[in-house]
Amino acid sequence: MEGFPSPLESAKFIADHSKDVSVDEEGARRVAESLFDKASAVEFGVAGWKSLHELNPRAADKEAVDWVFLVDTLNFSFWSEQEEQKYLVKYKDKIYSGYWSLCAAVNRALDEGIPITSASYFATMTLEQLRHVFRSDTEVPIPLLEERHRVLNESGIVLLEKFGGSFLTCVKMSEKSAQKLLHLILENFPSYRDEAVFEKKKVSFYKRAQILVADTWSVLEGKGDGFFDDISSLTIFADYRIPQVLVHLKAMKYSEELMKKLREGTIFQSGDKEEVEIRGCSIWCCALICKHLQELYQKKGQDMREKINAVLLDYYLWDYARDHREDMKDIPFHRVRCIYY
Numbered sequence: 001m002e003g004f005p006s007p008l009e010s011a012k013f014i015a016d017h018s019k020d021v022s023v024d025e026e027g028a029r030r031v032a033e034s035l036f037d038k039a040s041a042v043e044f045g046v047a048g049w050k051s052l053h054e055l056n057p058r059a060a061d062k063e064a065v066d067w068v069f070l071v072d073t074l075n076f077s078f079w080s081e082q083e084e085q086k087y088l089v090k091y092k093d094k095i096y097s098g099y100w101s102l103c104a105a106v107n108r109a110l111d112e113g114i115p116i117t118s119a120s121y122f123a124t125m126t127l128e129q130l131r132h133v134f135r136s137d138t139e140v141p142i143p144l145l146e147e148r149h150r151v152l153n154e155s156g157i158v159l160l161e162k163f164g165g166s167f168l169t170c171v172k173m174s175e176k177s178a179q180k181l182l183h184l185i186l187e188n189f190p191s192y193r194d195e196a197v198f199e200k201k202k203v204s205f206y207k208r209a210q211i212l213v214a215d216t217w218s219v220l221e222g223k224g225d226g227f228f229d230d231i232s233s234l235t236i237f238a239d240y241r242i243p244q245v246l247v248h249l250k251a252m253k254y255s256e257e258l259m260k261k262l263r264e265g266t267i268f269q270s271g272d273k274e275e276v277e278i279r280g281c282s283i284w285c286c287a288l289i290c291k292h293l294q295e296l297y298q299k300k301g302q303d304m305r306e307k308i309n310a311v312l313l314d315y316y317l318w319d320y321a322r323d324h325r326e327d328m329k330d331i332p333f334h335r336v337r338c339i340y341y
């Protein structure tokens with residue numbers, strides 16, 4: 001199998017050659033300083049994945065891992081063309097949007113007795129059955145339903161043929177290495193190969209593959225099969241929210257030309273130069289924030305290597321973006337319709 005470029009090396013290469021996006025080293029340092037007191041809080045740690053998010057599984061078992069695999073296989077493209085016309089899902093008297101609408105629809109299906117997280121079900125699930133599971137509580141359907149159907153059938157068949165029907169088997173084969181699990185995912189599940197060509201070089205982001213490893217670590221609470229001795233080797237997950245919050249926090253900057261295109265709502269294609277620069281610089285910017293955070297703790301004589309990593313920084317920034325939607329409304333997010341993020 002041809003090699004898989006490292007997302008961190010790709011990010012450094014992109015940041016070094018980027019024209020319309022720049023990482024602000026001073027800004028990154030300031031963000032690290034602003035996070036310093038928060039980083040040692042309990043909810044910043046892996047336990048926050050469950051305690052802060054009611055839709056995430058409470059258990060740490062095979063079914064919970066299968067929930068994570070299903071959700072991360074479909075964890076892409078929730079943005080809507082018009083902000084006021086959105087796909088929404090009502091679950092237990094609460095309305096959910098974006099990524100959470102996906103989780104709400106999955107939990108609604110499970111409550112209805114549909115075994116949506118079981119590979120033997122979603123390997124042969126029909127488009128009509130999927131349309132029912134992801135039915136909207138507004139006039140706006142879930143984006144990319146056909147693509148979701150294709151990647152679900154494809155992933156279900158692989159799970160059945162190669163991993164006895166459960167992603168937990170794949171996790172066990174990784175022998176507690178996040179990088180090994182990442183490569184098992186990339187080798188076996190084509191829809192996770194989130195790559196591009198930039199300045200004639202193959203680069204990678206692997207957003208869904210890396211968040212699948214991270215969410216597996218989180219749902220298993222970093223213990224047992226969920227313990228990875230190299231979890232800190234993962235990067236943040238280059239979606240369309242992290243770049244927005246990094247620009248809002250002044251750790252990253254867009255050129256006037258790019259800002260104009262984003263404000264006009266330009267829809268970019270997967271692999272466009274602007275998209276690659278936004279995603280690559282986001283990963284590199286967060287690597288710098290992590291580095292600065294570690295240095296701040298070292299100065300205080302605290303070893304936080306097990307406590308601060310790109311995964312926890314990512315979760316924090318993503319939740320921050322969710323909670324500060326109004327403050328960030330002047331920073332447009334980049335629009336690409338794809339199955340990668």
Ligand SMILES: Nc1nc2c(c(CN[C@H]3C=C[C@H](O)[C@@H]3O)cn2[C@@H]2O[C@H](COP(=O)(O)O)[C@@H](O)[C@H]2O)c(=O)[nH]1
Binds near residue numbers: 240
């Ligand atoms: N970088 C990063 N991107 C993430 C996530 C999540 C949710 N996961 C965690 C959240 C809570 C639990 O801790 C889960 O682990 C979704 N996304 C992406 O965001 C986009 C959807 O955004 P909006 O339209 O606003 O809902 C879409 O590209 C989706 O793929 C994350 O954590 N990090």
